[in-house]
Amino acid sequence: MRLSADVCVVGAGAGGAVVAAELAEGGADVVLLDRGPRHNPDDLTARPPEMLARLYRDGGQTVTLGSPPVGLPLGSGLGGTTLVNSGTCFRTPPAVLARWAREHGLELDGGVLDPCFERVERALSVGPVTPELAGRNAEVARRGAAALGWSHGYIARNARGCVGSGVCAYGCPASAKQHVGITYVPRAEAAGARVLTGAAVERIAVAGGRARGVEGLRTGRRRVALAIDAPLVVVAAGTVETPLLLARSGLGAASGQLGRNLSLHPATAAFARMDEVVDMARGVPQSLYVDEFAADGIMLEGIAGPPAHAALALPLTGAAHAEAMADYRRLAQFGLMVSDSSRGSVRSVAGRPLVRYDLCDADLARFRTGLARLRELFETAGARAVHLPLPAGVEPRRARRRDLKLMAFHPLGTARADASAERGVVDGDLAVHGVDGVHVADGSVVPSSLGVNPQITIMALATRLALGLLAT
Amino acid sequence: MRADPFESWLAAGPAPARWGMRALVALATRPRGAALLRRLGPVGQLSGSVVALRRYDRPEVARRLGFDAAAVVARGRALRRAEGRP
Numbered sequence: 342m343r344l345s346a347d348v349c350v351v352g353a354g355a356g357g358a359v360v361a362a363e364l365a366e367g368g369a370d371v372v373l374l375d376r377g378p379r380h381n382p383d384d385l386t387a388r389p390p391e392m393l394a395r396l397y398r399d400g401g402q403t404v405t406l407g408s409p410p411v412g413l414p415l416g417s418g419l420g421g422t423t424l425v426n427s428g429t430c431f432r433t434p435p436a437v438l439a440r441w442a443r444e445h446g447l448e449l450d451g452g453v454l455d456p457c458f459e460r461v462e463r464a465l466s467v468g469p470v471t472p473e474l475a476g477r478n479a480e481v482a483r484r485g486a487a488a489l490g491w492s493h494g495y496i497a498r499n500a501r502g503c504v505g506s507g508v509c510a511y512g513c514p515a516s517a518k519q520h521v522g523i524t525y526v527p528r529a530e531a532a533g534a535r536v537l538t539g540a541a542v543e544r545i546a547v548a549g550g551r552a553r554g555v556e557g558l559r560t561g562r563r564r565v566a567l568a569i570d571a572p573l574v575v576v577a578a579g580t581v582e583t584p585l586l587l588a589r590s591g592l593g594a595a596s597g598q599l600g601r602n603l604s605l606h607p608a609t610a611a612f613a614r615m616d617e618v619v620d621m622a623r624g625v626p627q628s629l630y631v632d633e634f635a636a637d638g639i640m641l642e643g644i645a646g647p648p649a650h651a652a653l654a655l656p657l658t659g660a661a662h663a664e665a666m667a668d669y670r671r672l673a674q675f676g677l678m679v680s681d682s683s684r685g686s687v688r689s690v691a692g693r694p695l696v697r698y699d700l701c702d703a704d705l706a707r708f709r710t711g712l713a714r715l716r717e718l719f720e721t722a723g724a725r726a727v728h729l730p731l732p733a734g735v736e737p738r739r740a741r742r743r744d745l746k747l748m749a750f751h752p753l754g755t756a757r758a759d760a761s762a763e764r765g766v767v768d769g770d771l772a773v774h775g776v777d778g779v780h781v782a783d784g785s786v787v788p789s790s791l792g793v794n795p796q797i798t799i800m801a802l803a804t805r806l807a808l809g810l811l812a813t
Numbered sequence: 814m815r816a817d818p819f820e821s822w823l824a825a826g827p828a829p830a831r832w833g834m835r836a837l838v839a840l841a842t843r844p845r846g847a848a849l850l851r852r853l854g855p856v857g858q859l860s861g862s863v864v865a866l867r868r869y870d871r872p873e874v875a876r877r878l879g880f881d882a883a884a885v886v887a888r889g890r891a892l893r894r895a896e897g898r899p
């Protein structure tokens with residue numbers, strides 16, 4: 342199969358879908374490719390194992406190598422990881438943009454990104470969760486934070502007509518979450534973009550220092566070779582896959598930074614046994630944040646889900662686990678995310694990504710403090726018992742790396758942006774250094790951890806890239 | 814026939830993890846295997862959590878705990894149709 346276009350966009354997640362729609366609406370002839378399928382909302386079942394198998398790469402079982410291992414779930418298909426995310430929307434903190442200006446020569450501070458944030462937020466119907474929709478799980482944490490005098494608030498989300506189904510991470514059965522698969526992708530198609538699923542890009546074709554298109558495989562009833570001829574290629578395959586695709590194509594390696602500088606926002610969660618009925622799966626799972634300790638790199642955010650979700654995460658075994666699960670209706674859960682200084686890497690082993698990440702001392706200290714804060718939050722809210730994600734008898738201040746049970750949802754940085762070709766893979770306009778016509782628009786360009794959830798940052802950067810390309 | 818959701822999840826894992834996970838689940842569902850795993854710390858906890866994922870995903874078990882996946886999906890579908898969302 343061979344097609345030609347003005348622009349080929351690889352990956353239909355947070356970055357790729359936005360670039361494709363903006364370019365197509367601006368008059369460009371766009372082909373948008375994604376390795377995963379087009380998910381039918383009628384097939385969403387609100388059952389965690391089945392949805393993990395269908396909506397996530399490798400069933401959500403991707404794990405980093407290192408100390409400690411970190412679960413790293415990634416979405417797959419039209420919408421990418423936005424299909425399964427919690428819908429939390431934060432703009433890039435101004436202090437982070439100022440640091441990027443100082444450390445990476447990126448001119449994105451001083452309100453430069455504001456029009457892009459506004460454009461994205463409009464497209465995704467971003468607005469704050471109401472206390473009623475936030476549910477009783479959030480109310481437990483809100484009560485604790487208020488009593489302690491900790492800064493907190495209801496989260497802004499990309500949702501329309503949300504009824505608090507409680508299964509954001511397993512696909513929204515009401516299509517209330519405005520993920521890019523039901524917002525930007527249809528806009529791209531309406532503007533004439535051709536969207537191909539089951540299209541795995543193997544390499545970017547380059548000749549004479551310029552992009553010529555991409556090559557790959559289309560899976561379906563038959564596997565067929567796929568080639569797209571295009572003078573402009575936008576890579577948006579996500580932080581784990583983009584560096585591998587660039588490396589396979591012999592691009593972006595000159596600085597020595599390709600595949601490095603991986604930040605993750607490692608996270609964990611605690612449970613509390615309450616006297617009141619919580620029914621954590623009724624309401625928006627991630628509806629409240631506590632940012633009292635954000636300056637120390639510690640952010641507390643809601644998390645919740647159906648019994649199967651809780652059973653998988655509950656840090657108990659045997660009879661204690663069964664007893665706590667019998668009390669599921671009175672269980673509350675809240676999460677802790679660290680703005681990490683640790684840095685990992687991604688490389689290819691036997692054609693598959695191998696993610697290496699070791700938690701540094703500073704981040705271990707953040708987890709120790711954060712876990713103690715989570716316990717304080719729940720105890721102040723009236724918990725009968727708090728179950729921290731630590732082995733029995735281990736106090737937060739004594740926790741070792743191997744005691745932590747970590748997940749991460751925000752991989753960033755493996756093709757980082759830096760104005761200098763010696764320090765970054767892409768420049769401030771997200772063009773790959775050393776080649777013409779290849780850009781990157783996904784989490785991989787984000788040069789440091791953000792301290793907040795990244796989808797709006799990624800989409801705003803993608804918007805800026807698209808509008809910039811249309812203007813040239 | 815629709816595949817068992819838990820089986821589909823196990824099958825979706827990357828090859829080496831998939832084999833390891835299957836072995837752990839097989840052990841964890843036998844009394845002597847479960848006793849052995851309990852002595853293995855994090856591995857024991859992982860296998861217990863995975864077995865619990867299957868148990869608490871069963872509609873009759875989840876319903877008893879106040880979560881009815883079929884009802885959540887039916888309400889979502891009805892809203893989607895009524896409000897003209899994709």
Ligand SMILES: Cc1cc2nc3c(=O)[nH]c(=O)nc-3n(C[C@H](O)[C@H](O)[C@H](O)COP(=O)(O)OP(=O)(O)OC[C@H]3O[C@@H](n4cnc5c(N)ncnc54)[C@H](O)[C@@H]3O)c2cc1C
Pocket residue numbers: 351352353354355356357374375376377414415416417418419420421422423425426427428429430431510540541542543577578579580582586627750751752782783784785794795796797799
């Ligand atoms: C459970 C969960 C909850 C989250 N919650 C939030 C939240 O509430 N708020 C927030 O801001 N962020 C959240 N995130 C993170 C956020 O969704 C991601 O940071 C964001 O989607 C990343 O965007 P991306 O464009 O880099 O990659 P993705 O959105 O992952 O898209 C990459 C796409 O590229 C495709 N692809 C990969 N390789 C190829 C190839 N070779 N050829 C073709 N296609 C390819 C993939 O199939 C995928 O669809 C969450 C993540 C998870 C896992």
